[in-house]
Amino acid sequence: MSDIKRLVDSLKRMNNDLNERNMLDKIMFGEVISALPLQIKVDNRLIIDSDFIISIDNLYLGDKVIITRAQGGQLFAVLGRINQKIYWKDENAGGVSLTKASYNQPNLITINATNILTYAFDGETKLEELHWSKEINHDYVPGTNLRPHVHLYPTTNGAGNIKFFLEYWIKENGTAPVTGITSFVVASPQIAWEEVTVEFDDEIDGTDLGIGAQGHYRIYRNPTDAQDTYSADIAIGTLGYHFQSDSLGSRDIFIK
Numbered sequence: 001m002s003d004i005k006r007l008v009d010s011l012k013r014m015n016n017d018l019n020e021r022n023m024l025d026k027i028m029f030g031e032v033i034s035a036l037p038l039q040i041k042v043d044n045r046l047i048i049d050s051d052f053i054i055s056i057d058n059l060y061l062g063d064k065v066i067i068t069r070a071q072g073g074q075l076f077a078v079l080g081r082i083n084q085k086i087y088w089k090d091e092n093a094g095g096v097s098l099t100k101a102s103y104n105q106p107n108l109i110t111i112n113a114t115n116i117l118t119y120a121f122d123g124e125t126k127l128e129e130l131h132w133s134k135e136i137n138h139d140y141v142p143g144t145n146l147r148p149h150v151h152l153y154p155t156t157n158g159a160g161n162i163k164f165f166l167e168y169w170i171k172e173n174g175t176a177p178v179t180g181i182t183s184f185v186v187a188s189p190q191i192a193w194e195e196v197t198v199e200f201d202d203e204i205d206g207t208d209l210g211i212g213a214q215g216h217y218r219i220y221r222n223p224t225d226a227q228d229t230y231s232a233d234i235a236i237g238t239l240g241y242h243f244q245s246d247s248l249g250s251r252d253i254f255i256k
Contacts (some may be wrong), residue, residue, distance in 0.1 A: 020149050027079075032063040036251045040078070042067060058256060060247045085246070086141065091134060092240030095119055095151075098130035104220070106130065109235060110152070111218065112193040120155060120233040121164075121221035130221035132239060135212060136170075138250040140243050142210040145203040151237035152196045154188045160230030161185050165220050166200050172213040178205055188230045195237065204241070213256050 016058040030040040030048070038050040038059060048067075060067065066079045096118045100106070106119040106128040121128045148166055163185045170178040182202035189196060219239055222228065250256050 026094050030065050030067045032059050035061045059170045087245045089245045092238040093132050097234030098132050098189040104129045118235050120235040123223050123232045127222045132217045134215050137244040138211045139247050144244045145206045147203050147242040149199040150239050153193050153235040154202040157192050158188050160188050162230045163228040167218040168194045185227050193200040
């Protein structure tokens with residue numbers, strides 16, 4: 001039995017008592033052909049405008065939906081999607097494009113015998129940091145967590161553990177800021193300029209976040225931390241986070 005047939009059968013069972021009271025008509029399938037204003041094409045023939053639709057939130061162009069109609073009336077109720085998918089997407093900023101403060105500045109170095117520059121964090125005694133700001137994209141699923149990560153390059157073949165910290169402050173209009181510091185420890189691959197991709201230990205709580213929230217980040221290395229035992233510089237490739245996406249964008253400028 002297909003997933004769609006199971007869903008239809010389940011909906012039919014749930015609505016049996018309503019059908020017996022002549023409150024609902026048959027179950028139909030539709031496709032969203034316009035998200036704003038909302039229009040749904042039913043059974044590839046009838047186009048229903050928003051004035052006649054009782055809709056769940058967050059319908060997007062191309063969504064396949066299940067619809068039922070009030071018997072004898074002109075209103076159509078959307079019972080749910082049958083094709084909603086969640087995707088992971090990646091938001092990154094190039095290491096060389098991150099902002100230096102007037103203090104704790106990492107040095108610019110060339111990448112592995114090229115003439116290309118990036119920043120490198122000290123491996124001896126000096127705490128160094130970079131800063132980044134990014135608005136949360138409109139294809140983000142509101143309320144879901146962000147998973148920060150970084151791409152790094154050890155600059156020597158040396159052994160040891162590498163530790164980085166990420167401080168964040170993210171503000172959604174009308175809610176308290178989401179703040180915190182997370183970190184990770186990872187072993188050096190002992191190969192100079194071998195790319196290392198690492199997720200920070202903690203996800204960023206997205207419970208109060210939505211599209212357009214303003215995120216501010218500070219990544220830093222403190223080589224005097226007891227867990228950081230790799231004594232050479234670490235170059236940065238990119239800093240970013242993975243996030244869950246359920247659409248191409250938002251239905252309106254400020255509304256998901």
